[in-house]
Every structure is written in C-alpha cells, then in structure tokens.
Amino acid sequence: MDKKLKIRSKNLNFYYSQFKALHDISLDFYENQATALIGPSGCGKSTFLRCLNRMNDLITGIRVEGSILIDGKNIYDPSIDVVSLRGRVGMVFQKPNPFPKTIFENVAYGLKIKGIKDKNLIAEYVEKSLRAGALWDEVKDRLNNTALGLSGGQQQRLCIARALAVNPDVLLMDEPCSALDPIATQKIEELIHDLKKSYTIIIVTHNMQQAARTSDITAFFYMGKLIEAGKTDTIFTNPALKTTEDYITGRFG
Amino acid sequence: MWFTQKKKEKFMHFAFFLVAAASVAALFMITLFLFLEGIPIFEKVGFTEFLFGNYWYPTSEPADFGIFPLIIGSLAITIISALISIPLGVMSAIYLAEIASARLREIVKPIIELMASLPSVVIGFFGMVVVAPILQDTFDIATGLNIFNASLMLAFMSVPTICSLSEDAVYNVPVNLKEASLALGATQLETIFKVTLPASISGISTAVILGMSRAIGETMVVLMVAGGAAMVPESIFDPARPLPACIAAEMGEAPYHGDHYYALFAIGIVLFVFTFIFNFVADYISHKYKQTGDATL
Numbered sequence: 001m002d003k004k005l006k007i008r009s010k011n012l013n014f015y016y017s018q019f020k021a022l023h024d025i026s027l028d029f030y031e032n033q034a035t036a037l038i039g040p041s042g043c044g045k046s047t048f049l050r051c052l053n054r055m056n057d058l059i060t061g062i063r064v065e066g067s068i069l070i071d072g073k074n075i076y077d078p079s080i081d082v083v084s085l086r087g088r089v090g091m092v093f094q095k096p097n098p099f100p101k102t103i104f105e106n107v108a109y110g111l112k113i114k115g116i117k118d119k120n121l122i123a124e125y126v127e128k129s130l131r132a133g134a135l136w137d138e139v140k141d142r143l144n145n146t147a148l149g150l151s152g153g154q155q156q157r158l159c160i161a162r163a164l165a166v167n168p169d170v171l172l173m174d175e176p177c178s179a180l181d182p183i184a185t186q187k188i189e190e191l192i193h194d195l196k197k198s199y200t201i202i203i204v205t206h207n208m209q210q211a212a213r214t215s216d217i218t219a220f221f222y223m224g225k226l227i228e229a230g231k232t233d234t235i236f237t238n239p240a241l242k243t244t245e246d247y248i249t250g251r252f253g
Numbered sequence: 254m255w256f257t258q259k260k261k262e263k264f265m266h267f268a269f270f271l272v273a274a275a276s277v278a279a280l281f282m283i284t285l286f287l288f289l290e291g292i293p294i295f296e297k298v299g300f301t302e303f304l305f306g307n308y309w310y311p312t313s314e315p316a317d318f319g320i321f322p323l324i325i326g327s328l329a330i331t332i333i334s335a336l337i338s339i340p341l342g343v344m345s346a347i348y349l350a351e352i353a354s355a356r357l358r359e360i361v362k363p364i365i366e367l368m369a370s371l372p373s374v375v376i377g378f379f380g381m382v383v384v385a386p387i388l389q390d391t392f393d394i395a396t397g398l399n400i401f402n403a404s405l406m407l408a409f410m411s412v413p414t415i416c417s418l419s420e421d422a423v424y425n426v427p428v429n430l431k432e433a434s435l436a437l438g439a440t441q442l443e444t445i446f447k448v449t450l451p452a453s454i455s456g457i458s459t460a461v462i463l464g465m466s467r468a469i470g471e472t473m474v475v476l477m478v479a480g481g482a483a484m485v486p487e488s489i490f491d492p493a494r495p496l497p498a499c500i501a502a503e504m505g506e507a508p509y510h511g512d513h514y515y516a517l518f519a520i521g522i523v524l525f526v527f528t529f530i531f532n533f534v535a536d537y538i539s540h541k542y543k544q545t546g547d548a549t550l
Binding site: 053055058060083084086087088090091093095097098099100101109110113114159162163166 | 354355427429430431432433434435436437438439440443447448451452
C-alpha cells in the first residue's frame with residue numbers, strides 16, 4: 001500500500017451502558033481513499049463512524065476502550081480538544097439537516113465558528129465550498145433564500161458543502177443517500193468520487209452497489225465485529241469469508 | 254332508515270357550530286358591554302384628557318378622571334417584571350433543556366411547573382408580609398409596597414410559565430440540527446446560541462407572551478403590593494396604582510351608572526386595548542420567526 005495512513009483504529013471496544021456495540025475493531029484508513037463500511041442494520045458500522053469524530057460523546061452512559069489514532073494522535077486521549085477534532089473530521093448525516101437559515105448562512109456557519117470575520121473571505125469560501133459540493137450552479141442566484149426550500153438531494157449536497165467549508169481532512173458520511181432518489185444519489189456518488197482526491201472519505205452505506213461504485217476499500221461489519229476488510233474489488237468478487245459472501249449476495253441482512 | 258348517516262353528520266356539524274358560536278358570542282357580548290358602559294365618560298371628560306390627565310380623584314367635587322398615572326404604573330410594573338422574568342425564565346429553560354443532566358431536569362421541571370399553580374393571592378400575601386419589610390429595611394424607603402415589589406412578584410408569577418414553555422421549545426429542537434453544528438466544530442455554547450435558540454425562537458416568544466399576559470392583566474398581586482398611590486412614579490421604589498388594581502379596588506363603591514362607574518369601565522377598555530396590542534405584536538413576532546421544514550416546532 002503506497003497510500004499514507006490517516007486513521008488507525010486499534011482494538012476499539014464500545015459500550016452503550018451495558019451493551020457492547022463494538023468488539024475489538026482494528027482498521028486502517030488511508031489518505032485520499034474512500035472506505036465503505038457495510039453490514040446489516042445494528043451491526044455497529046454507524047456507531048464506529050461516530051467514534052471517529054467523537055459524536056458518540058453526546059450520548060450518556062457510553063464507554064470506549066482502545067484507541068483511534070488520527071495522524072498518529074489518539075483522539076480519545078484526555079488532552080485532545082474535541083471541538084478542534086470535529087473541525088478536522090467533518091460529517092454528513094443520514095437525513096439532510098440544513099440549518100433553518102439561508103443557503104449562504106448554512107455554509108458560512110462553520111467559517112464564522114472558526115472566527116473568520118472578513119466578509120469577502122467568507123463569501124469566497126462559501127462559493128468555493130458550494131462549487132466543491134456541486135451545488136453552486138443551482139443555487140448561485142438564490143443564496144439568500146432559506147435552505148429548507150431546496151430539494152432533499154440539494155439539501156444533502158448543501159450539507160456536504162457546509163462540512164467542506166471548514167476544510168476538514170476527513171469526511172465521514174453516514175448513509176448520505178438513504179433519504180434520496182436515484183438521480184440525487186448518483187450526483188452524490190459522483191461528488192464522492194471527486195472529493196476523495198482531496199479528502200479521506202469514510203462512508204456507511206446499506207447499498208451494496210453504492211459501496212462497490214464509490215469505495216476503494218470495503219469493511220464488512222456484523223454483530224459489532226469487523227468480519228472482513230480489503231480492496232473493494234476483492235471483497236465483492238472474491239471475499240475470504242463465507243459470512244461476507246452471504247451478505248454481499250443478499251442471502252441475509 | 255329515517256335517521257341516515259348523512260343527517261347524523263349534519264346534525265353533529267350543527268351542534269358543534271352552536272357550541273363554538275356560544276363561546277364566541279359570549280366574548281363578543283362582554284366586549285360590547287365593556288364599550289357601552291365605558292364610552293359615556295368621554296362625554297364628560299375629553300378622550301386625551303382622560304388618557305393623559307395627571308389627576309385621578311374620582312370621588313372629589315369636582316371629580317378628576319385622568320388615568321395617566323395609572324397607565325404609567327401599569328407599564329412600569331409590566332416592563333420591570335418582564336426585564337426580570339424573561340432572562341430568568343429563558344435562561345433557566347436553556348439550562349434545563351441543554352446543560353442539566355436528564356435526572357436533574359426530571360426533578361426540577363415539575364417543581365417549576367408546580368410554582369405556576371400558586372394562587373396569585375398567596376404570592377401577593379408573600380410580597381406583603383415578607384418582601385415588603387425586607388425592601389423597606391434594605392433600601393431605607395418609606396414603604397415596601399411599591400413598583401419594585403409588584404414587579405418582583407409578577408416576575409415570580411410569570412417565570413414558571415416562561416421557563417416551562419421555553420424549555421419545551423428548546424428541548425424540541427431536532428437533535429440532528431445540534432449534531433450538525435457540533436460536527437462542524439462548534440462548541441456547546443455556540444450551538445446553543447447560534448442554532449438551538451434561533452430554531453426555537455418562535456416557541457420562546459409564545460412562552461414569553463403567555464407568561465407576560467399572565468402578568469399584564471394580573472389584579473390581585475398588584476392590588477396587594479403595588480402600594481395603590483395614583484401618582485406618576487419617579488422611582489421604582491414609589492408606590493403605583495395599576496389599571497386592574499384600580500378597577501378592582503373601586504368598582505364596589507362606584508355608584509351604578511355614575512361618572513366614576515363609567516370611568517372604571519373606560520379603564521377596562523384601555524386595559525383591553527393594551528392586552529390586545531400586546532398579543533398582536535407577540536403573535537406577529539412568533540409568526541415572523543416561525544421556521545418551516547425540518548425545524549418546525
């Protein structure tokens with residue numbers, strides 16, 4: 001593997017109170033690659049994704065064992081600043097969740113949070129991010145309209161643009177297309193293809209074809225365990241384990 | 254069958270219409286009555302003289318019917334109590350909904366809601382026998398029954414309503430909006446002030462309206478602790494005679510269909526217009542900031 005290591009999960013165990021949701025997950029992610037996390041509902045793939053930007057911290061009664069290293073630093077180290085971590089690890093959610101503000105304000109939000117005050121600079125970044133999110137041409141004439149007037153697919157691309165605006169290294173996507181129609185899905189998939197040139201992308205998906213189309217590496221989760229991970233081509237054509245094959249060919253899950 | 258489904262349906266429509274019409278009609282009659290009984294005073298005293306006259310001596314010979322001191326008293330008490338109760342209520346709501354642990358929230362919220370059910374006469378009594386002497390001693394003033402005391406007691410009455418309803422509004426902001434903000438690297442405080450509060454501003458303004466409308470028309474508390482002096486106050490430690498307290502105190506002794514009687518009804522009209530404007534503005538604000546789509550509350 002000539003790619004640079006970005007994230008390393010080492011023996012990660014995760015508990016919701018008494019329930020152990022993740023068992024001993026060790027998995028590496030490389031720069032400028034898209035990794036797909038697949039598996040049946042409740043297998044822990046979303047939980048794992050939310051460990052990577054410590055979004056699970058919001059839930060009471062959780063416990064984490066093991067470590068996740070991003071650029072060599074354990075993000076569960078007590079000295080880590082969670083706020084700046086989340087600035088570096090962006091996230092796109094399952095359901096499009098634009099703020100009830102204007103399109104412009106949605107993208108500018110993260111910039112303002114970062115303390116950028118120069119109006120011209122903000123406008124410049126907003127345009128850049130909306131272009132990166134493949135939304136600029138559709139919204140450039142109505143930046144001051146409410147984001148809630150956009151279609152679902154547009155809203156999701158706005159959320160991607162919003163996440164890109166704060167200039168993260170890593171982009172986590174939690175089933176980003178599950179609420180979208182096929183055309184909007186295709187647009188997002190094309191976008192992922194472009195984005196991985198500059199970002200490390202990790203995408204949770206229920207859609208096998210989507211995983212095959214968008215990712216370089218695929219990791220298969222089942223019952224809170226990482227069953228198998230490897231090159232997407234290999235996983236889909238010649239998986240090492242029977243469970244993986246059964247899931248991919250649709251025999252369960 | 255004689256009594257067909259369709260006829261039954263029609264009958265039910267009519268029955269509901271009658272019930273609804275009865276309540277609207279009752280309200281309409283009360284308003285009409287208020288205006289009919291109040292307007293005759295304006296034949297005696299000019300409209301501006303009534304509103305802006307500085308002297309309220311309804312029983313002197315000749316009588317003076319100027320309610321300006323009463324209006325100022327009412328406004329002063331309402332505004333000061335709002336200045337106390339809105340920040341207190343909204344901030345405790347934010348604390349309970351966003352910062353406090355789930356357990357603390359479950360204990361504290363019902364207690365605050367219980368406070369809303371305190372009868373106003375009890376609050377007035379408390380203001381009279383507990384707060385008034387303290388104010389008198391602390392600030393070395395002639396009487397503890399004054400604008401500040403009344404404002405404090407009214408704030409005490411409206412905080413539970415404001416807090417409880419605002420808490421609902423803040424708590425009901427969809428969690429995915431908060432997550433979006435946090436995932437962008439915002440701190441919890443930034444998220445509260447830039448996402449959660451703007452998304453719940455419609456609910457919070459409704460809470461403020463309801464809390465304030467309890468205060469603006471409140472009679473018993475102001476009757477007991479505002480001091481009752483019909484003069485334009487010069488400081489917050491001066492006594493005042495708010496509009497509702499004036500009506501309550503004097504209606505019993507005003508001769509039927511006398512000038513005093515008409516004047517008290519005219520005060521009722523003024524009070525009615527005040528609350529009407531207040532509700533109208535508040536309604537406008539709450540609609541203006543109402544958000545549609547995902548964040549609708």
